[in-house]
Amino acid sequence: MIGQIGIHLLFGIALASTVLYGTTLHAPADDKRISIARWLFRILAGGLVASAAGLIALIVTHQFQFTYVWNYSSTELPLHLLVACFYSGQEGSFLLWTMFVAVIGILLQPYAKRHGYEAPVMLFYGLILSFLTLLLVAKNPFAYYYESFASQGITIDDIPANGKGLNPLLHNAWITIHPPILFVGFASMSVSFAFAMAGLVRKDYHRWIDISLPWTLFATGILGFGIMLGGFWAYETLGWGGFWGWDPVENSSLIPWLVVVALVHTMLVQKRTRGLVKTNMALAVLSFVMVLYSTFLTRSGVLGDTSVHSFVDPGRFAFWILLLFMVTFIGIGVSLLVIRRSDMNVTREEFAPTTREFMLSIGSALVMASAVFVTIGTSWPVIMEVLGLPKVAVAIDFYNQVHRILVPAILVVNAISLVMQWRNTTRSVFRRRVLRSSVAAVVGTGVLIAFGVRDLWPIALGFGAWFSFAINVEDGLRMLKAGPAMMGAYVSHVGIALLMFGVITTSMYAETYHAVLVHGKPVNVGTYTLTYLGKEQVDKEFRDREKFRYYVRIEHDGQRRTVAPVLYWSDFNQRQSPFLEPGIRWGLMNDLYVSPKNIGREDVFHETTVQKGASAQVPIDKNVSLFLDGFTMPMEEGQTEDGRMQMSAKIVATTANGDTVNVKARTRITTGPNGPAFDPEWTTIPGTTTAVGLINIDRNNEDPSKSKGTFAFYDVSKPRPFAREEFTVEFSVKPLISLVWIGVIAMVTGFAFSIGRSVRMLKKKPTLQVVQNEPLT
């Protein structure tokens, strides 16, 4: 009860703080109301942190009287996964997001105050928190089990003994860090929006750029890192072999990131030239609105059955809050932009094509084009539904085709922008620097072609990546003399070029083989030898699954490595499809990736299926045929000693000399979550050396006379064949995929350098007085 009341109270505090900040927009900094608003905000942040800690405590101590705890956790989970349960459902992830917004707000408050921006920034920031806490009211993680299921007759005394458990796909260490990092990114995207809105309120169209740049860089770096951690998790856990699938959930993080990447670059242009004022305001609004839009797409249930991810319908109240949240901030942003439109035109200037500002603008436009395409693609099911057409997602190839043009163009424009100088570039400087890097790019691309790349797209991407790499390395090394702080952009860009090299090598050179591995028998695939060594049951404490690790030895050039992919069925998805985890041998030059596909037994018995009333030849003895007369009922056969049901097929066998004999082929049936399993009693057909076993009954409920039986046979004059376990895998060699991860690390490191630099530059500037407040109209 405390939790539920607390969430409602926090919504009230968020509103009160926001309203108070709103009333002090034109008040002096020492106004009493600002002090109260400040304290209310601190209480709000403290309350949200306490709520999050409270929810974690409820999960860790297995308080299943709370619906959320029951729904997403269970007693078998280890501590780190119990903590991850906190943000595995909608309610918890909203709380995590809200808490991070509040915690960042605690850091933002004194920062904004120092720069004379506290009231307007915290007004908009508080409004964001008000909506987020309202969402928590709608999706309260502290709802009781008996409240949620009261309509089903559940009372306060009905407390489940155990929870439903965490989705098995999330039983992974990476899931404990990927969502928090992503939500820190989402939360920090609010800051540049709040500063931009404050700038519009204050008619201060330039200073907000300096002040909010470190925050914007932080948001870009951390969100980019979070997105790629998601890719890494997919690669390491899901077993489909890739790290990016253009799924709506992935795209929903990528879209705001692309917008904020464009914003960072246009902010740099405004810093140096005082141009792109309106563009920056619009992009700051758009970057935050796209966070809300993406959240709406993936949390409102509108995408429904169009993704590999499941989208839980949040309920009507939460749906409308999400919609209102988005519409409100679009309304605020657009209204302020329209009101200040003419005022912002004052410093408009043209950029000559031979300037860095021009190329950075073009580069940002290309990044925005990518954002537009991804947004349209991700929204496609919603567009179709609005038009009354079949609601389907666009094919993945849509995104691939678009980015085959956009990514090389972005890389080349990025590189050229670094060659250009601010305000003007002399032709000789341009020619000299572009020539050097072009030669490097041509040589590099030639190497790719020599290694077998023939398609236009990877050649174009390779050229773009080499060109960008060469210029960034050259400039970065030059900048190293001035200290690492100056190298941020270059390190980030080199990271992106490396990432692209990784994309080329894995998409063009990866070798993939399908292999059926019989236990203990080496199988050659390409230049590798794979041997399935056996299995080991793991996670025995989980009762919803029998999870096995399958050991596969990989031999190549005299070296032996063993990987352990995992394949299992779980009650979590009613055992409809298996859960797969790849076995990976990580390497700098290549990864060996074994993706499990199926586990079964060797087909050593010859089988045939016969419909009731029909005949078939015995596969191992063509002189003998069988006629399936029918099946006995389980009650006729009775149970086995261990309690299994039994049925028999009534067969009439015709031998080589024309004799007919009646044979009863009995089978013992075990019913399980994957359907019935048949254990045949082998019966020798009199006058032959053929043993027959009934291994499946396919009952036709509509017309029982069309039911079928499947029989297996072996020759009793020889030893009974032993069916070994067969492990079906997809084996891939992924060359230089390490470049993808190294590239991402370099990109994030570059952002860290840039944040440090922009903070230092800001400190060097004299403290600015609070700008004269002006009314909105």
Place this chain on the structure above:
Amino acid sequence: MIRAIIIGLAVIGIPAAVWFASQYGQPDTVTFLQAIQRASTTSEAEQAPKVVIEVVVTSVESDREIQCVDGAGTSFHTEYSGSAPEVPFAAGQQHRLLGHVHNGAKPYFHATQRFDR
């Protein structure tokens, strides 16, 4: 100049993006057997591709389970899990069903949306 370039790009690019998406976002209309053929190229863990099948309802087993016949005359079982239809399923109705097939010993169609023909 930059302003003109970007406005021009937006004016041409956004409708072009929508058109381009429409080329990749239309499910094919197929028969049940064609849908099974397409599903056979997907692995056990992935869902079969979304397709539209034009059907005539031949019998109704429940409000979510029907028997249909497609244009090629193939009769097949359909499970419907979309939003509750305004007019309940009835024998003789003609629909366009969006969904995917479940392959296996007894293949069936899992429809998620229904459109009247």
